[in-house]
Amino acid sequence: MRIAAIGDLHVRTFVPTTLVKQAVDIEQAADVLIIAGDITNGGRILEVEIAAEFLDRIDLPKLCVLGNHDRRTTRRRHYVALLREAGVRVLDGDTVILPGFPEVGFAGVGGSGGGFWPEEAEPTPSNRAIQAMAVRARREAARLDKALNAMETPVKVAILHFAPTTTTLVGEPVVKYPLLGNSALGRVVDKHQVDLVFHGHSHIGSAEGVTPGGVPVRNVAASIHQGFSFHSLPLPVARHHERLAG
Numbered sequence: 001m002r003i004a005a006i007g008d009l010h011v012r013t014f015v016p017t018t019l020v021k022q023a024v025d026i027e028q029a030a031d032v033l034i035i036a037g038d039i040t041n042g043g044r045i046l047e048v049e050i051a052a053e054f055l056d057r058i059d060l061p062k063l064c065v066l067g068n069h070d071r072r073t074t075r076r077r078h079y080v081a082l083l084r085e086a087g088v089r090v091l092d093g094d095t096v097i098l099p100g101f102p103e104v105g106f107a108g109v110g111g112s113g114g115g116f117w118p119e120e121a122e123p124t125p126s127n128r129a130i131q132a133m134a135v136r137a138r139r140e141a142a143r144l145d146k147a148l149n150a151m152e153t154p155v156k157v158a159i160l161h162f163a164p165t166t167t168t169l170v171g172e173p174v175v176k177y178p179l180l181g182n183s184a185l186g187r188v189v190d191k192h193q194v195d196l197v198f199h200g201h202s203h204i205g206s207a208e209g210v211t212p213g214g215v216p217v218r219n220v221a222a223s224i225h226q227g228f229s230f231h232s233l234p235l236p237v238a239r240h241h242e243r244l245a246g
Contacts, residue, residue, distance in 0.1 A: 007036030007200020037067025037161030105153035111162030114182030141184035167209025
């Protein structure tokens with residue numbers, strides 16, 4: 001499976017010309033487009049209308065999660081409906097299997113910050129804001145766990161906004177790590193032996209990383225790749241032979 005991916009478009013009043021040019025004939029290079037959150041900068045309806053018009057031109061199955069900037073919208077249902085009308089499936093604790101690829105399941109949650117402490121080490125800090133972030137981190141990880149539990153496909157892909165590992169945050173100030181992701185997400189993808197994870201949110205981190213359990217992770221923030229990035233997801237051997245024969 002050929003995957004085009006991007007995160008953190010942060011659309012305000014227009015889509016950058018470079019992205020528009022890159023999207024031309026992108027269908028020839030990919031089977032699916034994954035959008036790892038922060039489609040808009042402020043969650044405004046005008047912003048998502050502009051983004052949806054751009055995405056609607058891309059004739060691919062499109063999957064996304066909402067980022068922290070998208071969550072600023074005060075009209076969430078309308079926001080999601082506009083994306084849906086553009087052919088974008090918003091994953092929010094649920095899963096999807098694409099036509100033509102029955103062996104690949106996609107699960108998505110936005111995720112949360114929270115930090116990368118081992119569960120047995122650091123107590124929950126007393127600061128109320130940090131406590132709230134820790135609660136959200138556990139809740140989002142639980143939602144991802146539930147989605148992956150329901151997935152029976154041999155190949156599993158997780159789509160996040162926040163990072164599940166520090167290895168794709170290298171380049172960011174270490175003090176920002178708790179705001180950029182959390183280890184609970186990493187433990188969930190390791191538990192389910194996910195085949196590939198996509199996330200955004202880290203604008204100056206690293207493109208590639210791996211969880212403690214060895215799951216490959218890709219940071220697809222647009223600023224890191226100067227736009228879209230492209231990835232190959234191996235299929236089961238029998239399926240691969242079938243496609244070659246066809």
